[in-house]
Amino acid sequence: MNKFMEVLENFLMPIADKLNNNRYLTALRDGFMIALPLIIFGSIFVVLANLPFLDMLIGEEAYATYQSALGPASAATLSIMGAFVIIGIGTKLTQSYDIEGIYGGVAAFAAFLILTPQTLEGVSGVIPTSILGAEGMFLGIFTAFIAAELYRFFVQKKWTIKMPAGVPDAVSRSFSALIPITLTLSVFLVVRIIFSYTPFDTVQNFIYTIIQEPLTALGSGLPATLVAVLLIQVFWFFGLHGQIIINSVFDPIWYALNDENLQAFQAGSELPNIVTKQFIDTFLVGMGGSGMTLAVVIGIFVIGRSRQLKELGKLGGPPGIFNVNEPIIFGLPIIMNPLALIPWLLAPVVVTFITYFSMATGLVPKPAGIIVPWTTPVGLSGFLATGNAWQGAVLQFFNMAVVFLIWWPFLKILDKSYYESENKGENSQAS
Incomplete structure (x- = not known):
């Protein structure tokens, strides 16, 4: 066991450390x-x-009016979440170089809009909202980077306009960003023009067809999904935040799948995907x-x-x-504890199988694309994530029972x- 752990540590720790400290994954x-x-x-508001x-209770006509009144809440947020992510990535990546981030963020979003189709059903000057959601997510991420x-690059080369002393700070910063933003967006405009002569017409169509x-x-x-879940557990075992590391890689995919389901x-159509962001967050992470x-x-x-263990239960409960389970991870402990390794790796894999096949066979509805806050307790989160379906809550409690049974013999050994x-x-002190 010690030899196995040593091999795992020597192989995984350098990889995990690089991923954890990667500038681009952190910005993502x-x-x-x-x-x-x-x-x-x-x-x-999707739930409501x-x-x-x-x-x-209120009749179909009143219900349709009610849904129409609440619809803009999700249409202005969930449906175009790619827009917020692009601005966020551009801002955070620019800030990582100790440069004012907001200009990097808006430059990233403007660049993305330049590369996207701006026609809808023959009408020009219109950007489809789907482009600002899941469909445009991959292009948005690459564009933001x-x-x-x-x-x-242009800021650090000092290709900026310097305003004289006495000019308001906000005005001075805007003019300083003018040339770097102009040069940045010009590059993307040239790319847009080049792609207009290809069969794909736009970069968005190319990325979506070839990569996304x-x-x-x-x-x-x-x-x-099993590989991702297993790696999360392995990284955590060695004291690294596996969720952050793996989510940095898989989140763009899981969010895109989530948005398709939403x-x-x-x-009112059939949900296309089983694995989504909420599949992971609600039926795996969202159970403690x-x-x-x-x-x-x-x-x-x-x-x-x-x-x-009794004190740990009081603290971790x-x-x-x-x-929130840091008290258990560090207090049991799970990190670098050989007795915890098998259930720690096995339980999530088994639960992933159970959840996937429960949804694939129709026993439990697939995640509806609703983002449930990660602090939502078990039962309620499963109910909400599956579009207010009681089967989602039942599946969570069943999965918890499975995890309990897998951990049982190992907890007995640890407790003993x-x-x-x-x-x-106590006996040595008494003597």
Whole structure:
């Protein structure tokens, strides 16, 4: 076991460290965090607009009016979340160079708009909202990276306009950004013109056809999801925040899949994807945090005899209800603990299988694309994420029971070890 752990540590730690400190992955992660409050706002109103049985209570015509009144909340946030993510990434990446970030953010968004189709059903000067959502997500991410780098390059070359002393600071900063933004957007305009002579017409069409569709199909499958889930657990075992590391890579795919489901849900169509952002966040992470450790807390209360586990249960229980599990990860401990390795890796993999096949067979509705706040307790989060379906809550509780059973023998061993150690210490003090 020690040899195995040593090999894992030597192989994974350098990789994880590089990913964790990568400038672009950090900007990607933080860019999504900027958009998160808006995404959650839109998700709340999707839930309110689709309350179960409301159409029966108030009538179909009143229900349609009610949905129409609440519709702009999600249309102005969830449906165009790519726009907020692009601005967030551009801002954060520019800030990482100690340059004022907002200009990098707006330059990234303007560059993205230059590269996107601006016609809809033959009408020019119109940007389809789908482009600002899931469909444009990949192009938006790449554009934000390149635009922020170009803007940073021109600023650091000092190709800026210097205003005389006494000019208001806001005016001075705007003029300083003028030349870097002009040069940056000119590069993207040239790219747009070049692509207009290709069969794809725009970069957006090229990216979506050649890159985004194949990657999204891969990310929506069970094998890629299992690899992602397993890596999250492995990184955490070595003390690295696996959720942040893996989400930095997979979030663009999972959010795109999520948005496809949301559009289908709002249209009353069949949901196309099983694996989405909420598949991960609600049915894996949303059950006590990474590794679904709320079941571990319950196990501690059921079998714990040692003072260490009993105290840990008291400390980890309340935050665990809201999916905060650092007390368990560091207090059990799970990090670098050989006795915790097997259940820590096995339980999420088993639950991923169960959840995937429950949804694939129709036993449980697929995630409806509604972004449920990550602190939402078990049961409620499953209900909301599946479009107010009780089966989602039942699946969560079933998964928790599975995790509990997987951890049971290992918790017994840990508890026995702590209990004997405590008794041995007390006996040695008495003598």
